[in-house]
Amino acid sequence: MAENVVLTGTVLPNSEVERGIVEDAGANLTIINVSSKEELIESAANPVGIMTIETKIDESVMDAFPNLEFVSVHGIGVDMVDVDAATDRGIPVFNTPHYCLEEVATHTLSLILACERRICQYNSDVKSGGWEYDSAGTVTRLSTKTVGVVGLGDIGLEVIKRLHGFDVDIVGYDPYVSAEDMSQHGVEKTDFASLCENSDIITVHTPLTEATRNLLDASAFETMGSGVTLVNAARGGIIDQAALYEAVENGTVAYAGLDVLESEPPEDERLIEFDNVVVTPHAAWYSADALAELQRTAGENVAEFLSGTVPEYVVNRSALE
Structure with missing residues (x-):
């Protein structure tokens, strides 16, 4: 049998x-x-x-x-x-x-660009009858930004490879990757608190483990400057969603691009109702x-x-x- x-x-x-x-x-x-x-x-x-x-x-x-x-x-x-x-x-x-390395990496870049270039906000404004270049607030050059990459596994490295084309500064946090290895990819190794403090854009690519669950919690958001863009195409549980809600509400996180949430589909829709939060349905992997x-x-x-x-x-x- x-x-x-x-x-x-x-x-x-x-x-x-x-x-x-x-x-x-x-x-x-x-x-x-x-x-x-x-x-x-x-x-x-x-x-x-x-x-x-x-x-x-x-x-x-x-x-x-x-x-x-x-x-x-x-x-x-x-x-x-x-x-x-x-x-x-x-x-x-x-x-x-x-x-899906290529798919998640390109989706991550899409979320970063959608946030930084206000694509969704412009789209909504035009479809509502608007036609103003500054309707979504001030936009600054991507090349002036520091991007913090959390997790330098295969996907994180694919994202970094694509980020270099935008002439950004890149810092990385991964306790399992040496400073020497990071430097070979054009990345400055830093600790997590420093990454949060000094990054204009933070993108998450670490696995979800007991060590990384709620890694980005209220204390992490408190170390960030005002106006950060946060992107997560890894696992929803890496970010404390209640803390993220507060960070968006108080302006610490100016824009968030999320492909994953704590519960999927979302049970609490308050976060995704913000105009400056772009959400896709755990689709970064798909082609x-x-x-x-x-x-x-x-x-x-x-x-x-x-x-x-x-x-x-x-x-x-x-x-x-």
């Missing part, structure tokens, strides 16, 4: 790509569109593997399925998986770390090309593991030891 792999919490138009790859590797793929881990536990039939897009996979899920051998994430971030619990149980966790690569890579991770090969993209390699 073929082994059973479950794909859960799918928001994709279909998962035939993954199904073909997994079934070619000799397993069955069962697609269960559930909204919680509890529903997953009730619905899944003794899987050897779980492919998740957004369903939380913690120790209760792992313990419910004694034959579970792997967890595969459709995405770069694995914050929906308790990786420590998986490692303790010898369960490798796979991800798809490169599928037809990225979607195809995401599904293919996720399927190939599973197929390689089922065939006895260690996949290239294993988050917790110590689980295989």
